[in-house]
Amino acid sequence: MTWTMPEYRKARVDRAGHVLISKDATEETREEALTVLNNWRSSHGYPLNTFQARLRQVSKKVDDNALVVQRLKRVPSIRKKLIREQTKTMSLSQMQDIAGCRSVLADVKKVYELTEIYRKSRGLKHKKVGEKDYIKDPKKDGYRGIHLIYKYKSDKIKTYDGLQIEIQIRSKMQNSWATAIEIVDLFTKQAIKSNEGEEEWQEFFKLVSSAFAKIEKQSEVEGTPKVNAELYAAIKEKVDSLKIFSKMIKWSEALKVIEPQLKELSFFLLELDVSDENKPKLSIRGYPEEVESLATEHYLEAEKLQSGSPDKDVVLVGAKSIEELKKAYLNYFANSKEFLAHLKDYLERKGEV
Template sequence: MAFAIPAASNKAINRAGKVLIDGHSSQEARVQAIAIIAHWRSCHAYPVNTFQATLRGRVKKICDGALVAQRLKRIPSMEAKLRLIHGMQLARMQDIGGLRAVVDTISQVRKLQDKYSDGSLTHELIDVDDYIEHPPKSGYRSVHLIYKYNNPTLSTYNGLHLELQIRTRLQHAWATAVEIIGTFLNQALKSSVGSTEWLFYFKVVSAAFSLLEKTPILDEFSKWTPNRIAQTCIGLERDLDVKRNLQAFAIAANAIISGKTSGNYHLIILNATTKMVKVQSYGVRRLSEANEAYAQAEFSASLSGEDIQTVLVATDTVDSLRRAYPNYFLDSRQFISALARIPKLLS
């Protein structure tokens, strides 16, 4: 397997990031910037790949049915983050390489978090964002651990950042539903931008899920009774016709055009306009080819004018891929099932 090796300086990467968000840059300058960013992104594949090998071993001891997946951040997502956070420099962005572990319970989240916070890794833990104990205004819940990669025997990739997300299935179902609705509304609900009705709905559902998992709820609902939270969820679910909308999206996306059905790396292309999903899989020795295809798919999407989302992820099987990244398959079944638990909060 041929892993990309860092070639550009941090200054060059930051300049490329500035070109990415500069509306006055020439097409040629933008193409060159994207090429630099795509190569730099692909350099994170080696650290992520070695990190996930340890993650799989650790999580298996905690939760037999856990999902583990990895991904390299989409260039449109990098661009959006650079625009959103004033002063953000691309070379300092901490989630270019990302890993995700989805377990069953809060207790399992904490056990896995403890294993990564005990100082046993050579990599430097530089930040912990506990969005379960302190959920943000959006209602998003997960634990994010930010690492600076440090391999004493191979310094080539040292200094690159990785993000490990640890969440429960309930939290995963919520985040998936937010992205699916956001995709079809063509609104950045994930970033708290868009329909006030849908944003409020997902916040109050987050509060209900927090109650079910016995974790802190959003400050906005701290004085609400469980009964009021549940009744509000049920009423908004009816008013927004949540289940019908989500089920319609899933039906619309049932036609999945697959390339190879096996492989370690999977390039997912979701066309939200036509509601079609294409998956092209690559074996472990074809990582360079997968990264090239990823960059080309993103570039083609930017020129098409259609709402096309692409991402390169890694899982052990295609079935795990669907479960770890259901938002790209418009699969909201876990969320719909979870909604049935909310009436239990009624007194």
């Protein structure tokens, strides 16, 4: 198959990034910038596929039921990150998570087992340029997981050398929490994931993250109650006031999913429309591996159509099957069952872990 190759120098890519966050950019220059961005993003496809294949292989050795998927970062997410980081040295060409793959494993023990394999990989030609352990040191918003950043390097084809790929490794419990935040963001039109959501929702997820950390016997989130009874009481109060269970169950039951009928698909374009809260709709387009470039073209077209709409979301992801897709990207299917099951169990035990 033919993979997209980078057509622009990094300086041109960085200029495109500046245009995308500029308030003074014309429609024409913004269109040009999107074209440059899409090529830059799409050119990560080949390295990403290489990393995803190895991550899948190694993950299955650690956990037979590991879920491994890949994704290219959405334009709105890229813009938000550039705006957020513009006072620092962040540039579009240096963004480390334009392309990423994720492994979701049964528990924390397996998360560290897989991480250790990567840490000890001496024969790996790709250069590791970053590692963040958000399990030992959770983010202030409660996010937990391990992130590894690599620069791609090939002995044969130099075209993609230097492109950065992010690997995320999470336990199922950590992934259920991250998924729940994205579901709430989508259906309430917030940005809790970017620390821009309503204070009560943000506090709820911080508290629950600490509860889940206690269950996993890991570091809790800074600024949350240390005493079990106090943490339980705070979570119970938020669950009741925000009507967590009724809302999340309602979203899941209301969602209509339109799936592709073809088999042997490798890429999926997910388009979620929640403009009518009572009739949310998820449309899925599937693509075989050999038409990856067509998938990325359609991705950009869909993003342009949905630009600026808080009611719509689109993402292009890679998975081995529609079944794997449903398990790994629970947020797009409004599937909060696992999160709610963990939360219900915690509440029934009144915070005793």
